[in-house]
Amino acid sequence: MNENILTTDAQIKELLEHTKTIAVLGIKPESHADQPAFYVPKYLADAGYDIIPVPVYYPEVTEILGKPVYRDLTQIPGEIDLINVFRRSEDVPKHTEEILAKKPKAVWFQLGIRNDGVAKEFAEAGIKVVQDACLLVVHRLLMR
Numbered sequence: 001m002n003e004n005i006l007t008t009d010a011q012i013k014e015l016l017e018h019t020k021t022i023a024v025l026g027i028k029p030e031s032h033a034d035q036p037a038f039y040v041p042k043y044l045a046d047a048g049y050d051i052i053p054v055p056v057y058y059p060e061v062t063e064i065l066g067k068p069v070y071r072d073l074t075q076i077p078g079e080i081d082l083i084n085v086f087r088r089s090e091d092v093p094k095h096t097e098e099i100l101a102k103k104p105k106a107v108w109f110q111l112g113i114r115n116d117g118v119a120k121e122f123a124e125a126g127i128k129v130v131q132d133a134c135l136l137v138v139h140r141l142l143m144r
Contacts, residue, residue: 004123006106006130013142015106015128019081023052023073023104025095026086029061036110037086040136041065044084047139052076056087073102080104084135085113092118100125108135 006012022044028037045051045065053064054073062069070076073083073095083104087095092115099107099122106128109115119129130138 002120002123004126004128005119006128009142012130012133012138015082015130016139016143019049019106021050021052021078021080022082022084023054023070023076023080023102024084024086025054025073025099026056027051027053027064028055028086029058029064036134036136038064040086040110040134041084043136044139047143052080073098076102082106082108084108084110086110087113089113089115096121099127103127106130108133110134111137 006015024041026037027041028035032038041051042065051065051067053067053069055061055069080102081104083099085092085107096118104127107122109131111132111134114132119131122129
C-alpha cells in the first residue's frame, strides 16, 4: 500500500496539523446551509482554516463564506494544502487532471466518496489521500 494513502488516526492528525488552506470542490452556497457540502466547510472556516470555495454548480454565486468563488482549481493562486471533495464517487475522475495539475499536498474524499483508482493515481503523484471520511467528524475527534 502506498504511504500516501492515509488510514490511521496518527497519519490523519499529522495531515490536519499541517493544513492551513482547504479548497472545497463541490461546496454549496449558504442557501444550502443544511447540507454537508456547506456546513462542513463552514465548520472548518470557524476552526481557523482558510477555505477556498470551488462550487461545481450555482453559476450565479460569486462568493461563499465571504470568499471569492473559483470555477477551476488551477485558477487558485498559490499552494493548496488540502482539496476537500464533495462529488459523487463516479464524478471524481472528471476532476483528476485538474487536481493533478494543481498538485495539492492532500486530497480528502468526504464520507461515502471513494475511488481507489483515482486515489492510487494521486498517491503515486505524491499527493496524500484520505477516502470515505467526514472531515468535520474526524477533525472533532482528532484535533480537540
